[in-house]
Amino acid sequence: MKSKQLLILFFLSCFSLVAQQKLTVEEIYTGAFRAQGMDELQALKNTNQYTVLNFDRSARSMQIDLYDYATLKKVATLIDTKDFSELADGIDSYTFSSDEKQILIANNTNQIYRHSFTADFFLYTIATKQLTKVLTQVQEPTFSPDGTKIAFAKENNLFIYNIASKKTTQITTDGKKNSIINGITDWVYEEEFAFVRAFDWSADSKKLAYIRFDETEVPEFSMNIFKKDLYPTVETFKYPKAGEKNALVSLFLYDVNNNATKPVNLGNYNDFYIARMKWTNDANVLSAQVLNRHQDNLDLLFIDGTTAAAKVVLNEKDNAYVDVTDNLTFLKDNSFIWTSEKDGFNHIYWYDKTGKLKSQVTKGNWEVTAYYGLDEKTKTVFYQSTENGSTVRDIYKIGLDGKKKVKLSEKNGTNGAIFSPNFQYFINTFSNATTPPTYTLNSASSGKVVQPIVDNTALTEKLKKYDLPTKEFFELTTEKGNKLNAWMIKPKDFDANKKYPVFMYQYSGPGSQQVANDWLDTNDYWFMMLSQQGYITVCVDGRGTGFKGAAFKKCTQKQLGKLEVEDQIDAAKVIGNYSYVDKTRIGIFGWSYGGFMSSNCILKGSDVFKMAIAVAPVTNWRFYDSIYTERYLQTPQENANGYDDNSPINFVSKLKGNYLLIHGSADDNVHVQNSMQMIEALVQANKQFDWAIYPDKNHGIYGGKTRIQLFNKMTAFIKEKL
Numbered sequence: 001m002k003s004k005q006l007l008i009l010f011f012l013s014c015f016s017l018v019a020q021q022k023l024t025v026e027e028i029y030t031g032a033f034r035a036q037g038m039d040e041l042q043a044l045k046n047t048n049q050y051t052v053l054n055f056d057r058s059a060r061s062m063q064i065d066l067y068d069y070a071t072l073k074k075v076a077t078l079i080d081t082k083d084f085s086e087l088a089d090g091i092d093s094y095t096f097s098s099d100e101k102q103i104l105i106a107n108n109t110n111q112i113y114r115h116s117f118t119a120d121f122f123l124y125t126i127a128t129k130q131l132t133k134v135l136t137q138v139q140e141p142t143f144s145p146d147g148t149k150i151a152f153a154k155e156n157n158l159f160i161y162n163i164a165s166k167k168t169t170q171i172t173t174d175g176k177k178n179s180i181i182n183g184i185t186d187w188v189y190e191e192e193f194a195f196v197r198a199f200d201w202s203a204d205s206k207k208l209a210y211i212r213f214d215e216t217e218v219p220e221f222s223m224n225i226f227k228k229d230l231y232p233t234v235e236t237f238k239y240p241k242a243g244e245k246n247a248l249v250s251l252f253l254y255d256v257n258n259n260a261t262k263p264v265n266l267g268n269y270n271d272f273y274i275a276r277m278k279w280t281n282d283a284n285v286l287s288a289q290v291l292n293r294h295q296d297n298l299d300l301l302f303i304d305g306t307t308a309a310a311k312v313v314l315n316e317k318d319n320a321y322v323d324v325t326d327n328l329t330f331l332k333d334n335s336f337i338w339t340s341e342k343d344g345f346n347h348i349y350w351y352d353k354t355g356k357l358k359s360q361v362t363k364g365n366w367e368v369t370a371y372y373g374l375d376e377k378t379k380t381v382f383y384q385s386t387e388n389g390s391t392v393r394d395i396y397k398i399g400l401d402g403k404k405k406v407k408l409s410e411k412n413g414t415n416g417a418i419f420s421p422n423f424q425y426f427i428n429t430f431s432n433a434t435t436p437p438t439y440t441l442n443s444a445s446s447g448k449v450v451q452p453i454v455d456n457t458a459l460t461e462k463l464k465k466y467d468l469p470t471k472e473f474f475e476l477t478t479e480k481g482n483k484l485n486a487w488m489i490k491p492k493d494f495d496a497n498k499k500y501p502v503f504m505y506q507y508s509g510p511g512s513q514q515v516a517n518d519w520l521d522t523n524d525y526w527f528m529m530l531s532q533q534g535y536i537t538v539c540v541d542g543r544g545t546g547f548k549g550a551a552f553k554k555c556t557q558k559q560l561g562k563l564e565v566e567d568q569i570d571a572a573k574v575i576g577n578y579s580y581v582d583k584t585r586i587g588i589f590g591w592s593y594g595g596f597m598s599s600n601c602i603l604k605g606s607d608v609f610k611m612a613i614a615v616a617p618v619t620n621w622r623f624y625d626s627i628y629t630e631r632y633l634q635t636p637q638e639n640a641n642g643y644d645d646n647s648p649i650n651f652v653s654k655l656k657g658n659y660l661l662i663h664g665s666a667d668d669n670v671h672v673q674n675s676m677q678m679i680e681a682l683v684q685a686n687k688q689f690d691w692a693i694y695p696d697k698n699h700g701i702y703g704g705k706t707r708i709q710l711f712n713k714m715t716a717f718i719k720e721k722l
Contacts, residue, residue, distance in 0.1 A: 023529035192627035204283035313355030408447030414518035431519035478570035501585035509593035511546035542567030561646030569605035599648035658721035664697030
């Protein structure tokens with residue numbers, strides 16, 4: 001009888017071994033585990049409805065479908081590409097006119113940099129179902145509020161297209177590549193202030209405000225583009241590195257009726273940034289956020305649309321830097337909502353139209369992470385925050401006076417929201433480390449689920465056969481007493497009596513977060529694949545990362561890479577002392593800022609780390625752009641030690657372990673120059689290392705089979721060296 005039971009147990013164990021399917025790089029990086037979502041979801045403003053861009057696989061067509069918030073039922077298909085041969089290539093994106101009767105549809109999109117692109121644009125009138133191609137390969141076309149015109153940029157100049165007459169008026173004529181840009185941001189603004197459209201319509205559609213960039217004195221950067229041609233071509237663009245000259249910015253008001261342009265007087269400022277610009281609800285008042293070069297002083301200006309005179313209505317100062325806010329929202333009386341870290345944590349404030357504080361809406365030792373809007377009828381503010389811990393996100397509502405706060409999200413993890421125009425409902429997006437994204441319709445008064453929308457059950461079922469481990473979240477305390485958020489992924493068959501190698505992953509940049517209780521990203525599947533091969537993966541968010549208050553985030557000021565590297569080394573020492581860890585086999589990996597960090601760790605922590613992989617790393621902050629670098633380090637002229645003491649290029653003689661350096665040759669962001677100079681420094685220090693350059697690949701290093709080859713390379717390196 002006993003032998004029969006043993007036989008059954010043997011067969012069951014064999015079955016479980018067969019049942020657990022192994023992850024592969026090929027599956028992971030071809031999107032086999034992509035979660036279902038609601039693509040291009042947009043809440044309409046005039047009706048209690050929303051739209052989603054759907055794809056019909058059988059018909060090979062795309063639809064912009066209209067849904068009712070209250071019932072989730074599809075009300076109509078606004079447009080189906082199968083009815084229009086002009087849209088055979090599909091819909092890349094779409095925007096509504098203010099009255100939501102017309103749609104601008106983009107296709108044939110050509111990417112420029114991270115956010116910028118040119119595309120062909122079609123005007124679609126919903127009532128008549130008429131589609132007309134109106135613009136070819138332009139940037140940022142934007143309806144006037146009255147829906148009669150479209151402003152757009154092309155080849156560094158601004159234009160206005162009149163929908164009725166089909167005539168185009170050119171506003172600027174001095175636009176020229178690598179010299180003058182009108183209405184579109186330059187490279188460094190786009191990358192670091194994260195916006196492209198530098199023009200905006202006044203509420204009455206009579207004026208267009210725009211920023212002009214004079215790049216004439218900005219130094220140029222050149223990259224070889226190899227392709228398969230006999231001779232490479234050279235791409236040259238303006239790139240201000242730390243301490244070098246920035247573009248000179250100026251602000252203009254264009255009067256549509258008079259075809260006249262007036263400059264805004266910003267003569268009080270020198271070497272400054274216009275980090276944001278938008279019209280208020282008063283058609284004659286423009287707002288602009290002006291930052292000094294150190295980015296520790298921000299003025300919110302109100303500009304008179306008639307005289308172009310500017311006055312400061314709000315000022316923010318900080319010993320480190322002031323974060324630019326995207327939450328500036330004007331109410332009907334032109335009072336406004338503003339978010340600020342001035343009390344040590346990011347919170348919501350309400351000011352009157354003169355800049356006088358009316359109330360601090362939220363308070364506490366936690367961060368507001370998203371502002372969703374204000375229901376002016378009930379004077380209720382809706383927001384997302386870290387009130388229940390820095391690794392989770394919850395949704396709340398609160399009175400404009402800071403009273404009657406109600407938690408609207410129920411599940412523990414990461415909650416996001418898109419509210420209906422009347423604030424009666426919201427679509428709640430939820431995920432955590434064990435639950436793929438779910439979309440539900442919720443009541444905005446109570447937070448209760450009204451109806452499920454998308455649940456990703458198919459993905460959950462698909463993953464069962466892989467029997468994946470889970471992320472374990474914990475707080476790691478270093479010997480110095482620093483408490484740091486962390487997660488760990490152990491092999492599914494983890495045995496506490498064994499000794500495991502540890503592969504650490506981090507990013508570590510200012511205000512960033514990698515330790516968050518949300519659904520797996522693509523790299524998480526790779527870490528789980530490594531766990532199936534006997535590795536423990538650990539991620540630690542050190543000092544300088546975000547969502548734990550301004551003091552924690554800004555303590556790395558003027559010395560990027562000092563405390564962050566110290567924390568990764570100290571965390572590795574703590575982990576190395578766990579009974580189930582082989583402290584002689586600890587590796588570290590990072591991309592971009594994370595590559596800067598992993599490079600520093602293998603050098604400054606040469607007795608702790610056995611191996612490191614650095615992808616697209618900054619190796620010397622002198623090579624990186626002005627806005628990002630100077631925000632945290634000031635200029636090299638002012639803070640030479642802050643640059644040099646923590647740049648890995650200066651510490652190559654310390655290399656003992658195994659180092660893999662990877663870069664794309666056409667990286668417009670972190671230039672391959674960083675790796676080339678690092679390679680030369682290592683060569684001259686007579687250090688052996690591995691490296692790979694990916695021709696014509698940008699900072700993301702992707703395209704075709706690139707990611708598969710890259711992650712197979714890194715996997716092989718880990719298995720050989722760790």
